[in-house]
Amino acid sequence: MxxxxxxxxxxxxxxxxxxxxxxxxxxxxxxxxxxxxxxxxxxxxxxxxxxAPPMEFSPNHFAYLLDDAHFDCALATIRNRGYERWADPQRTRPGEINNEHDGRGVYLLDPAGHYLELITQPYL
The missing domain is CATH 3.30.720.120 (Signal recognition particle alu RNA binding heterodimer, srp9/1)
Structure with a gap:
């Protein structure tokens, strides 16, 4: 299997x-x-x-592959809710998205502080 x-x-x-x-x-x-x-x-x-964890936890990174239409909806939600977003994981390009790997991507934090990456094309 x-x-x-x-x-x-x-x-x-x-x-x-x-x-x-x-x-x-x-x-x-x-x-x-x-x-x-x-x-x-x-x-x-x-x-x-x-x-809910029984102890303090470190943030994790979760990347989600979305189709273009879903990415557009997610990005609209991010903007409408006023969530901070970045084009890069280092958070040096605030308010932007990227156009890497022949697609689009954006980074943000979820309410627990985990790092989310939304992309429209896989890296490989």
Whole structure:
């Protein structure tokens, strides 16, 4: 069997706020919640599980591949909500997007402080 990515747990002190953010930005769908997990589904059956960690956590980086129409909608949401955004992971180009890898990309932080990258073309 070829390995495929199935799910990840994303640490968040406010799981409801995080779920709402991801629903709006990634057009994620609700899944049944259980235990400490508030669950959403994105493309190809990947599950995002939000849970409050028992300790402090370091921010992670999550990159999401979007088609052009979804990127346009996500970018409009980012702008309308006034979220800070950058064209680069070093955050030296605020308010911009990039046109790298024959596509478009943008970086932002989610409500828990995790780094998000939205791209329209994979790197490889």
């Amino acid at each position: 070829t390995a495929r990515f199935n799910h990840t747990i994303i640490a968040a002190k406010d799981t409801a706020e995080m779920a709402q953010f991801y629903r709006e930005l990634l057009e994620a769908n609700d899944l049944p919640a259980w235990g400490p997990f508030l669950n959403l589904s994105i493309g190809e059956g990947v599950m995002l599980q939000f849970a």
